[in-house]
Amino acid sequence: MADLYSTWTSLVARAIGLFAPGAARNFIYRRQALRSYLAAQTKGPNQLWRPKNKSADAHLLKDNKLILARSRDLVRNSTHVGGALRKIVNNVVFTGIKPQAQLKTKEGKLKKKQNKLVEEHWKMWAESKEIQFYDLQELALRHLWQDGEFLLHYFFDKTLLDKGIVPLGVEFLECDHLDESIHGELANGNIAKRGIEFDRLGRPVAYWLFETHPGDDFGWKNSKMLAWQRSKRIPAEEIEHVFVRERASQTRGVSWLATVIMEMKDFDEYQTSERIAARLAAAFGIFVETPFPEHFDPGVSPLGGESPENKEDLPDYIDPGRIQYLPPGCKISVASHNRPGQSYEPFTKISLKGASTGMGMSYEAFSNDYTDASYSSARSAALEERRGYIKQQTILNRKFNNPVWKKWAQYLYLSGLAPGIPMEIPVNWQAPGWPWVDPLKDSKAAETELRLGITTRRKLAADRGMDWDEVVEQLAREQEILREKNLEGGDDK
Secondary structure (H helix, E strand, C coil): HHHHHHHHHHHHHHHHHHHHHHHHHHHHHHHCCCCCHHHCCCCCCCCCCCCCCHHHHHHHHHHHHHHHHHHHHHHHHHHHHHHHHHHHHHHCCCCCCCCEEECCCCCCCHHHHHHHHHHHHHHHHHHHCCCCCCHHHHHHHHHHHCCCCEEEEEEHHHHHHHHCCEEEEEEECCCHHEEECCCCCCCCCCEEEECEEECCCCCEEEECCCCCCCCCCCCCCHHHHHHHHHCCEEHHHEEEEEEEECCCCCCCCCCCCCCCCHHHHHHHHHHHHHHHHHHHHHCCCEEEEECCHHHHCEEEECCCCCCCCCCCCCCCCCCCCCCCCCCCCCCEEEECEEEEEEHHHHHHHHHHHHHHCCCCCCHHHHCCCCCCCCCHHHHHHHHHHHHHHHHHHHHHHHHHHHHHHHHHHHHHHCCCCCCCCCCCCCCCECCCCCCCCHHHHHHHHHHHHHHHHHCCCCHHHCCCCCCCHHHHHHHHHHHHHHCCCCCCCCCCC
């Protein structure tokens, strides 16, 4: 194809050159400019690499089911992927990303009493057995990594209201509940894409959902259960579709593990092969070689002559310290398997380094291998990881926590459980922080930043996952107790 392109260009240039040599030169220059990118080369080992330019939705329509199944299989069965995902959840969510109500007066001061009332109602709701919101935060992050998306279905829950709890029910649904057969132009003029109905402006107006998970195996079917598998149209106001868009043409999520799936699958298969080889190496065998194979004929002793009924001339196993004489001319050879070989460790490191990059983790944290890490490199890697964790906390706040809080505040207002509290409640989310890597040096650095006025105590507390207002209140209570007991340290300095 490339030769045809060059030949055609040359022929046309020669024809033009008969009348206008300058125009021929410009023609060749412009034709070559079209192929100035090395990434567009069509020769060499990558000549068959010609991916299609399609919309993100078109690619997902074709590939997402297999990506989804493979991602879930890795999370279930891969030690490194499953363990890395648990580490990510532990760092991003930990004990929960918790809200701090920010109702303020006209002067900009916090309304402590009203904010405390709001947070008490939230705690009752979030920690109720019907909701368990902080478990949902973990589930949300896991599904973003594993599936790339999930759905929340909001509904009125009278059971909660009877208990004096904000009656917002939240149903967490996997993306499998979307009826992907609803695809294309609908009778009402809207467009559906894999179970999501959009208006002419591209805004979602409804979701077509199965009541039960299509992958459930009940072991038997009846007409009622088949009816359950018919999807229902749910208005978009009742659904929160959470995913991160990576292309403008994308309306569904894709697993965050997509870039490491094949690499980790190949690595796991390599590990399995090496384990089998190592077991063979441990179970070595010994062979007896002889130039007289007729000695091993039935009924003939290797030592010569007729073999007795209870033949024990050569042992089946070697006992410790045993001295064994061999028949004349015989020698032994040991079957050895040198596995894992010298390439095992370098290949393992290279594979895990690539996968750790795809998961936004350092190699040391992903592999639990700190043998070659120095203090400075480990600290640098930890800081880079934490930046990634903070980004994921931001995504959870923006895509999950804030929408739920907004809906919850509406239900709080409409339920009448907190008179005087408005329908819209500003909020800050207190994410879990991390301990200082080097407490002595880090505390001195924090003290210096405070003295220079480039940080605040509130920010320093937030970086470590603490609520500064609560810390101040606890300090005040401690001081008061010390003064009451006439203990040293109780007096104000």
